[in-house]
Amino acid sequence: MGEFLKGWRRKMGCVTLVMACVFTAAWVRSLTLQDCYSFGSGKGDIMFVVCSREGAFGEIITFYRLPVTWKNGEGMGWEPGWDVVPQKEFDIAHGKNTEWRWKWAGFDFFQVSQMDEDTIKFTNPIVIRGCLVPYWTIVIPLTLVSTYLLLVKPRPKPKKAVEPTNIEGT
Numbered sequence: 001m002g003e004f005l006k007g008w009r010r011k012m013g014c015v016t017l018v019m020a021c022v023f024t025a026a027w028v029r030s031l032t033l034q035d036c037y038s039f040g041s042g043k044g045d046i047m048f049v050v051c052s053r054e055g056a057f058g059e060i061i062t063f064y065r066l067p068v069t070w071k072n073g074e075g076m077g078w079e080p081g082w083d084v085v086p087q088k089e090f091d092i093a094h095g096k097n098t099e100w101r102w103k104w105a106g107f108d109f110f111q112v113s114q115m116d117e118d119t120i121k122f123t124n125p126i127v128i129r130g131c132l133v134p135y136w137t138i139v140i141p142l143t144l145v146s147t148y149l150l151l152v153k154p155r156p157k158p159k160k161a162v163e164p165t166n167i168e169g170t
Contacts, residue, residue, distance in 0.1 A: 020143045024139050027139060035051065036085075063126070
């Protein structure tokens, strides 16, 4: 085993293979669960969320002016940190308030003004911008690079040339 890991190519091949496995596990998990991490204090007017959902990962930024209230009159707030929920068939960028959207091959870029769900009513305008990138765009290149680095035979070390010695007087 020690002979196999000689050289930087094989070591980097193992590192990229582990990275590909981690991203593949996240990809499979995102098909059933939605993982989100919210940044900030929860009191500002921008909510920045990194999420993994529906085979993609990316960021969703929500801009709003305080105070913001739900239909039932409760104030809108959010807690920074991890949030894991079962995957829902809720598409945040679907509806009459979608300002623009580009969705293709798992990529999803959009901007929405207020959500038009019946259960939500906001007192001030809300703008949601999102960028989701499919996991396959990371997993496939990492797998190909690791395959190359692990399977290509290392180059033989160059032999040092022996310089002829001049023997004078013979």
